[in-house]
Amino acid sequence: MSILSEFSLIQTYFEQFTTDRDDVELGIGDDCALLNAPTDQAIAVSIDTLVEGVHFFADVEPESLGHKSLAVGLSDLAAMGAEPAWFTLALTLPEIDDDWLKSFSNGLAKLAKEHNIQLVGGDTTEGPLTISIQVHGFVDQSQAMRRSNAKLGDMIYVSGCIGDAGAALNLHLQQLNDEQLDNDDKVYFQQRLECPTPRVSLGQDLLGLATAAIDISDGLLIDLAHILDKSGVGARLNLAKLPLSKSLAKINHKIAQTLALQSGDDYELCFIVPPQNFSEVEKRFKGQVTRIGMITDDNGIYYIDDNDKLIELTGTGYEHFTR
């Protein structure tokens, strides 16, 4: 019932850009792609959907949207420590807009090339703008960073800075006082929201050093809680250690901390390191990662000061926040 012929659009716009991997026996253009997985590694797969008006604004640049659609999947691979290999694209479009498709596919293809991940199949349908991308990567399953691996005494780290994408979102919704911010700060926040950098190489480099990881898509508290839930442990966080960008540090400190804790879309990694690897991680990834807390036997998430003393906040324990 679709007006769009399966694959034809995808072929026109996407086939020319993709890399040509040896493990792709048959790519776009048949009933199925045929793929050869390595014999000594597991295949890591993840699927994510972005919906207009829910995950992005209607006025987003299509090139950024193409980038972000793949970035969120790459970020999931990063959180397992997997090496990107293949992806598929299910694209639902209200109409055929050549300029939009060209720009969207450019953003997608550029990031795909950077990570040597090949588009191997897809489906193009008519309907409200919706993008589902499934990514496939490879990882040694004994080293994969699962959410269930955190243990008492481990330390909690995050990569990069957090809260920036949340600042962009709240600026867009005019829910953030922007007096202290200049145009460069706003452009930076916007870039963080619309063109996140998946921490793919960091994820792979952490294999054997970090035992558990998650990417921060829903907000540090929610995402860390997934690790705690799966591992049956608690955590204590030092709010003063939360890594804030120079731009985010300009706004009211409480609001900046709240954004760092609760806002998502940064696609940084939150990962768990056992004691024997603290020094190696902090030496090897100096400037890239920050220790923000520790795994405990608490029931939930508590906050501590620089002397590891508990701080009473508005609430103790964690609950499910909405962004």
Place this chain on the structure above:
Amino acid sequence: MSILSEFSLIQTYFEQFTTDRDDVELGIGDDCALLNAPTDQAIAVSIDTLVEGVHFFADVEPESLGHKSLAVGLSDLAAMGAEPAWFTLALTLPEIDDDWLKSFSNGLAKLAKEHNIQLVGGDTTEGPLTISIQVHGFVDQSQAMRRSNAKLGDMIYVSGCIGDAGAALNLHLQQLNDEQLDNDDKVYFQQRLECPTPRVSLGQDLLGLATAAIDISDGLLIDLAHILDKSGVGARLNLAKLPLSKSLAKINHKIAQTLALQSGDDYELCFIVPPQNFSEVEKRFKGQVTRIGMITDDNGIYYIDDNDKLIELTGTGYEHFTR
């Protein structure tokens, strides 16, 4: 920005139904699933999207929709001759409707169990009702039935009957005279449209016998044309041989043939058999498959009578039809 927490819905409704395969190292609930592919086979993957108002009517039974969402993917695996293994589900929902989700997941889980295919991951988002499913299967890549393998002198077969789903669609749109049809016929057509049977075991049984195949999702002419395009060959079809169901045979013969040629959604297989395998295929799958024509060096699709004599129709050659 979603009101729905990733995976949580899927876990509630879907986790309990799925089979528990040994090759799934890690299923739903982490950043990625971890899967172990067999070392001697290729992985066949395909992704399909169904959109409300485009691929199905808003009043469709959710249980049928759950069935069909997976059936279209299984049908792609069947067309490669692949054995189903894993699938992922990206579900976009306008609201959380428990009854709908229960019924949808029942339909999906029942078909999944039947084919020993396990749900290994997914994403649940808020938005207009859209279902993307990616299926993964295994196939010996030297035997996989690719669209590019048809050769001069091969014969063209289809499984089952074709045109039934198109009859249901046209009845629904009141574009078909239903005078000759009783209620059983209409129920049968409806069933064929809403609950198609993917020819998974037939696809696997055809390995080594058929060289090329496609599932009939867009209509015999369009789908066969994909094989011809990829193989650089033409075809001659004997319209009198098109397998019509008893119900479809009741309506005007020209209309029935047109539906069999041009309407999609039957999810039967169209497959190509080389001369040395004609007798084996016809003996082994007697009653299940029908020889409808031959591969030629014509430029497009022509029609022939029972004496292989060309018939002049309204058009010669094929073009892209819309359903």
